[in-house]
Amino acid sequence: MxxxxxxxxxxxxxxxxxxxxxxxxxxxxxxxxxxxxxxxxxxxxxVNLSARNLRAGRTGIIGFAAYELRLQQPSQLASEISDATAQHGLRTIIQQIASGDRNDMNTFQRTTSQLCDGIIINPSGISQEDLHRLSKSKPLVMLDSYASPLQYDTVRTPQQQCASKAAHHVASIGCSRVIILGAPYTLRKEAQQHDDIGLHRVAEYIAALHDEGIEVDPRNVINIPWYSGAAAKAIHALIKEGRSFDCAICLNDELAFGAIRALADCGIRVPDDVAVIGYDGVTQAARNTPSLTTIAIDWREFARKAVDLLVSRINHTNEHDGPVALETGYQLIIGESTRR
Amino acid sequence: MxxxxxxxxxxxxxxxxxxxxxxxxxxxxxxxxxxxxxxxxxxxxxVNLSARNLRAGRTGIIGFAAYELRLQQPSQLASEISDATAQHGLRTIIQQIASGDRNDMNTFQRTTSQLCDGIIINPSGISQEDLHRLSKSKPLVMLDSYASPLQYDTVRTPQQQCASKAAHHVASIGCSRVIILGAPYTLRKEAQQHDDIGLHRVAEYIAALHDEGIEVDPRNVINIPWYSGAAAKAIHALIKEGRSFDCAICLNDELAFGAIRALADCGIRVPDDVAVIGYDGVTQAARNTPSLTTIAIDWREFARKAVDLLVSRINHTNEHDGPVALETGYQLIIGESTRR
Structure with a gap:
């Protein structure tokens, strides 16, 4: 060996x-x-796990709270986090947390305090009190937290650059009548009051489209949950009431898959009549027909940065530093859904 | 309350x-x-979790070992198991296990023995010794175990009926030159020697197609891992060497998505030139273009049966019974990928 x-x-x-x-x-x-x-x-x-952990008084286990494992992005991320912790000779246990479920949160708290060296968690649907309690018990890294001022370590996507790159692409293919699926109409100033990834994504898009000379009609920003079924329903409703648009910007890829399918069912051609763009870059995006244009986050790097940061906190190598925010890589992948 | x-x-x-x-x-x-x-x-x-658990000397937590959370079927199942345990007022912790990884298995063993009331696990890639050790420590339910004689409680799909229904459909749309993606050519008698879901799926298909008068050429049974990329590669290779087929039977839906995309890239029409059929019935099947014909397992029922069985074992309500095998519901969903 x-x-x-x-x-x-x-x-x-x-x-x-x-x-x-x-x-x-x-x-x-x-x-x-x-x-x-x-x-x-x-x-x-x-790594000889038990030997190292025994020396350090540790368990060698990281706790990860995941939302909606049935969706591709959270489950892909859970898998990447498991792989990234394994690189450190550690292991991950995952618990699916339903937003606002007290029993879920109590169990997560108990499991992680008994059994874990550190915690990786997403801020959506977790109260400030729960976060505070978790962070007092173990080192904690947040995923995609946009709270300001920063309270906890976080790894996040550079939302402004992502939206700006995508908006430029939307303008370059000649689109001007844009709908956005997945959040209420929100301006940047208001989004900054909330630690909600959807509000930040939509606000950055509205600002970036404005910079490209495209004004988004507030009625064309549709607040629906991030499921393909919800997108399909929204598209059917918009078509039925005769709303006219040439680009559907979706705040995650699931919404985009639903939109593409619904547009096809309405006899509307993608990308010829309506361009569709997603967000996340899940595996399915490339093999979809048409393949999906999407803001692809580098989830492997994202997971690795979160785990590296957490491990450094567990090892107390930087305990006197304040909370830090790390950014992850991304790229705009142009698929068939906007190629014209 | x-x-x-x-x-x-x-x-x-x-x-x-x-x-x-x-x-x-x-x-x-x-x-x-x-x-x-x-x-x-x-x-x-x-449920007042802690009160009940304290009375019973329990933790209220179930441990689930999952493979490849980045794939849709395992992550959907992890989500359904979490929901099903919540119905009992219990919670699930999930660990991603890489087949054959000692550290993964050691951690799972330690976590579940310290913290869990019971275990749900998939037999793939787990040694008999590990299974034996796990089952000695806590009540255990296997998912899709086809070992004979039965050693542990299991919930599984009625493979023979599934294959028979799908083979009948394949014959009814006039297909005769079939390829099968996802396992080596295996006859039923040989499959029964192994606790491997892929071998059972392929063997039942070969037998069921035979009953429909369709003989499968062993060279047309392709042993590849269950990823869309592997299916795409296999399809490209078959087309390149001029192999002729009118139906691609895929042992899971991921393979089918990859096959459909690769056929499109080769200018071969689905379903007109080649019909494609999947297995599992993941959410993506319905919204794919073309929508996928698939043997859809009722994962909610599957998860509920596994959890109910495990809970009954934890409560010792049937401790003197031998191991049982429960079967789950399924249906053949006809999508556009075989509609002609």
Missing amino acids: ATIEDIAKATHLSIATVSYALRGDPRVRPKTASRVREAADALGYT | ATIEDIAKATHLSIATVSYALRGDPRVRPKTASRVREAADALGYT
């Missing part, structure tokens, strides 16, 4: 550096850390 | 029956149990 010494030899690094890198210490440069990880993988190095 | 007494009044049942039903006691008839559950939902009844 490979040892830390073997990795040090293979990478020409010191044993201390390798050990720091494997523990996710932020003082190790990312490039060095990934060199170490690759060598560890190549050599088949596996 | 609603009490057990309120539910008893609303359902005209005794308090004892309501209490048994809420605990998932199998002596309560399913019809009565669902009446109680509906009344409990309508009245907003929530």
Whole structure:
């Protein structure tokens, strides 16, 4: 079995550096850390979990609260987080939390305080009190928190750049009558009062479209839950009342899949009559017919940054720093749904 | 807050029956149990978890080992299991297990023995020794186990009926040159030696197609992992070497999505030139273009049966019975992918 010494030899690094890198210490440069990880993988190095944890008084387990595992984005993220913790020799337990369910939250609190070294959680539908209680019990990293001022460590997407890139694409293909599916009409100033990813996505889109000379009619911003069925229903209703639009901007990919299917059922061609654009970049986007144009978040990097940050907090390597916000990579993937 | 007494009044049942039903006691008839559950939902009844668990020396938590949460079927099932345990006032923690990963299995073992009242697990990639150890520590229900003789409680799909119904449909639309994606060519007798869902699915299909007068050429049974990308690659390779077929039977829906996309990219029309049929019935099947014909398993019922069975074992209401196998409902949903 490979040892830390073997990795040090293979990478020409010191044993201390390798050990720091494997523990996710932020003082190790990312490039060095990934060199170490690759060598560890190549050599088949596996952390001796119980030994390390016993020394440190730890369990080696991270608790992740997930919403709606039946949807692709949360389940893909749960999978990436499991993989990212495994890179540190840790393991993840996942609990599906229904927004506002007291028993869910109580169990999560109990499980994580008894059994976990740290917590990864999404702010949607969690009260400030619960967050406060969780964060007092264990180190905690939030996913996609846009609270200002920042209260907890978070990893999030650069919403403004994402929306700006997508809005530019929408304008460049000649669209002007835009509908947005997935949130109420919200301006940036108002969105900043709330820690809600939907409000931030819609507000940044409205601002970015404005910068491209496209004004969004508030009646064309439809507040529906992020399911494909809800999008299909909304599209059918809009068509029925004769609303005219040439682009459907969807705040997640599920909505876009539902919109595309409903438009096809109404005999409206995508992208010729209506362009459709999603958000998230789930696996299904590329294999859909037509393939989906989407703001694809790099979920692997997103998960890795969240886990690395959490591990550094667990190891107390930066306990005196205030909360930090890390941003993740993204790209606008142009699919058939807007190619014209 | 609603009490057990309120539910008893609303359902005209005794308090004892309501209490048994809420605990998932199998002596309560399913019809009565669902009446109680509906009344409990309508009245907003929530189990006082900690009180009940303290009395019983329990944690109120079920451990579920999931494979590949990034795929739709496992994540949908994880979600349904979470919902089904909540119906009993219990909660589920989920761990993603990589097949053959020792650290994953050790953590799962430790987590469940410390923190869980029972275990739900899939047999794929788990050694007999691990299963034995898990089952000694806590009550355990297997998902889709086809071991014979039966060693553990299981909930599974009636594979023979599923394949027979689908094969009949394939024959009825005039297909005869069939390819099967997702397992090696296997006959029923051989499949029965293994506890592997893929081998059982393919063997039942080969037998059922034979009954319809369709012989499957062993070269047309392609052993690939259950990802859409693998199916796309296989289709491209078959087309390139000039293999001729009029029906692609896929052992899960992911494979079918990949096959449909690859056929479109090769200029082959679905269903006109090639009919495509999936297995599982994930949400995406209905909204795909073309919508997918698939053997749709009732995952809600599947999860509920697994959880009810596990809860009855935890409550020792049938501890002297041997292992049981329950079957779940299914239906063949005819989509556009075979409609001609």
